[in-house]
Each structure stands twice: as C-alpha cells, then as structure tokens.
Amino acid sequence: MNLPELTEFVKELGEKPFRAKQLYQWMHEKLSPSLDDMTNLPKTFREKLKENASYTSLETVQMYESDIDGTRKYLFGLGDGNIIESVLMRYKHGNSVCISSQVGCRMGCRFCASTLDGLTRNLTAGEMLDQIYRIQLSTGERVSNVVVMGSGEPMDNYDNVVRFVRLLSDENGLNISQRNITVSTCGLVPGIKKLADEGLSITLALSLHAPNDEVRKTLMPIAYKYSLSEILPACKEYFEKTGRRLTFEYSLVQGVNDNLDEAKKLAELIKDMHGHVNLIPVNPIKERDYKQSGREAIEQFKGYLEKKGINVTIRREMGRDISGACGQLRKSYLKKEGEGES
C-alpha cells in the first residue's frame, strides 16, 4: 500500500492516522523484516495488524557471492513456499539489483531458463520491493539502481510492477530515482503503450534479439502475437512521451542472429529510434542447444552498429562462478530439492 492507502487502512482499524506514517517508515525506510521490530508502535496495534493483514518479508534461502567480482545471487522464499531469485551487481558507480517480477514466466523465449516450467504466479509489489530491501539490509550498502530483468515478464504483471516502481521511488521510502530504474519487456505492445502514459521517467528496455519477425519467431513465441511493425512504433511513442532513451537488448546466438547481414538489418530497423543497443552473448542453458557467438562475431556485430552511429555496449558477464543468469539458479535449486525428496 502507498501512504494514503495505508492511512485509510489504519483509520479503519480504529488507529490514529500518524501511525500509518510510522508503519510506513518501518517498512520502507528502515526495511524492517518483521512487525515485532516496530517498537514505537503499541503492541495492540501490531496485534491488530497481524490479524488483519499479512506482512511480506522474504526469507533468504541461499546466497552466493562471486569471488571474481563480488556479485551476489540470492534465492528468496516467499510466504507460500515458492522460490525466486535476485542478483546484486557491484559497479564502480553503485550497487544495482536485478529483481524477478513473477514466479516463472509464460513467455516461452527459447534461450531462457525462467520460462521452462511456465508461470506459477505474479509477484505482488511488496514481494518485488522486499527483494531489494533484504539485499540492502544484508550488505549494509545502498542500492542505487534497479533493473526488472530477472524471472518473469513485467508487462504480464503490469499493475503490480507500476505500483512497485512508485513505491520504490517514493521519497518516504528508498527514494530510488526513476531514472535509475529499468523495466525490460519481451514486447507486449498494450503494456508499452500504457506505460508511456503513466507519467513515470523509468527506462524501458526491449528484448529485441532479432532484426526481423522471421528470426524473432524462432527465438521468442511472443513474436507470433506482436510484430516488430507494432512493437517499434509503441517504443517510439514511449520515447516521445517520456523523453527516455530506449535500450534494445540483443542476445547473440551463434548461427541464429549474429551475422553481418543481421547487424545491417538491425541498424536499419532502429536507426530513428534514439536507442542504445546492449549486446548479450547468450548464456547457454543445458535444456537447449544454443551457443554463444564467438568473440570475433560479437566484435564484428558491434563494430558495424557503431559505424552506423548506433550506441552499443556488450554486457559484461558478472558472477560467472556462481551459476548463470535468468532463472538458472532457481531452476538448479528446485531440481536438487526435487531429487532430495524422491
């Protein structure tokens, strides 16, 4: 709940409105994991809250820290026993957290581990926030950037994601600048259009991964539903309404989308889009036969885009020693647990 909603709720419980502010501070500023910590709230009020509401606090099931770069991966347990994963990346410019927006995913991208078992459920705004709260509290270091690029498709959980963004950037909470929040989508057009009208100044990242629908369909089933001729105008509208430059994510898969001809088509496709391309050498998952493009192919691809005046970066691989990206850790944990039971 945001502060006005919480104030209403607290009043309905027969308490003074200022209690809402105190409660909000405990939750969103002090990042308290439990109602029992909130010592300046009367015990009777805390009991009432326990009876009438549920308090979201994720349990850290496992945490791995990379010896190479200090990246941390967290497996969190939700109240209903589901497991999600989040990642902390430490950069010179600050700490960035990558959160999950759903338990699993139903988008079916062929190279992605998060979608292999389909969608279990949406995360609430509180469950998204708490991934960041637990991480900040466990390191004692401020989180300055958040990317919604973990498991799940944010536009498939639209209302909760927008609520999450507003709470995360609330000046009475962690107060993370909206400019430091990125939401990544596989291209759900109605969601992109709606987000453009929310009055937010977050960065939108589009998972493009191919320069045309034909190749895109082989990697991303969602390409059958929305064509690039609908997605790109929606992205352009996002830029025009928000003034925020777009990011195009392009995972390079050997022999699928990484040749020079595809770089040419990509440059042509996005030349008027005011975007920046983030090339991601695909992380192979064992359930599929996709291979990372070679160093040379990656450099050639990048070089061509640069020659055409497009801003390009290659995503630096982080935390390689602590098990892959995009749902791989959760997947291997669930598998191990399952084997343990049988």
Ligand code: SAH
């Ligand atoms: N559902 C959102 C966010 C998910 S993941 C989306 O599709 O954008 C964030 C990015 O990682 C997406 O671009 C996704 O396509 C990419 N990704 C997923 N699995 C990957 C893998 N194994 N290797 C490289 N990139 C991957």
